[in-house]
Amino acid sequence: MNDHVAQTALRIADLRGRFITHERYAPLQDRFRLLIEKRLADITAGRTSEAHGIALSGASGTGKSATTAHLLSKMQAYLAGSSLPDATLISLRVPSPATLKFVGQTVLRALGYNLTAERQAWYIWDLVRHQLRERKVLFLHLDEAQDLSARGTRHELDAVASMLKTLMTDADWPVGILLSGTEELENILNHDPQLARRMDTVHFAPLSPVLNVPDVARLIAGYARRADLSLSGEITDITLSERLIHAAAFQFGLVIEMIIASIEVAFLEGSSRLEWRHFTAAYTLRSSCLDAFNPFIVSDYHRIDARKVFTREMA
């Protein structure tokens, strides 16, 4: 029995470890790659021009963190074979509170540099700029970038925004900025036109419960295949995909999480076939809701606010 559980955990980890290249990925990678090529070309020619950045926004669960992590690891591998093989990309989560000083310390830590003494913000950022150049950092990725504007005072937001501009316009070593976060991230750009001018914006929109049904059906089939599960006839029915999109609050990443959770239920019961009831059970496990609020059970599932269920779950 324990063996079976351990085996399931391994198989689920394997499924979770895979990145699905969705249609929004290629345009994002192309843009990012272009910015990197421009920097590499400048470095080769001994020129400096201002770096540019990308701001990726989208609702919680859409897949921003997963996508940026995949993008950075692919591009890091690409850089290894480029004209500047030791160039690096650095990624971190915006800390809370997002004061100028605390953000600076977190960037330093991401650069592998440990501050031993208490320092002032200007000192920390001087060190950050020095380390960015030393480590040949081309891009700095800040995830959960909406937190830069959350709770912090307007003064702190101004300070962080102007520091990001300073990094991008550095005369010796300009660094590109990749920001990812929920829609409130757009407030930061709206707040600072000078920063906004230097950033391309990319938005991950919610799934359409109509247009994306075939994509979701393919996604279920693909995951089932990788999990070595056959599909019961009802699974290929489009109504399952419609309900799944709704249950996942229209977010791509949450759709994937729910497919994997349903496969886990099937694994645990030793089933070799993925069935509708596995989705029902996975939803119940996740949200501990009554059947009346389970979109895989009730017929008027449109009335269920899946986002609320998740909020309640996380609270």
Ligand SMILES: Nc1ncnc2c1ncn2[C@@H]1O[C@H](COP(=O)(O)OP(=O)(O)OP(=O)(O)O)[C@@H](O)[C@H]1O
């Ligand atoms: N392309 C993908 N391939 C495989 N799994 C994915 C993909 N995109 C998202 N996921 C999975 O979906 C879930 C949610 O994605 P992620 O954490 O990236 O969302 P997010 O947009 O960063 O949300 P938040 O704003 O709450 O941080 C994660 O479990 C992630 O592994």
Ligand SMILES: [Mg+2]
């Ligand atoms: Mg995230």
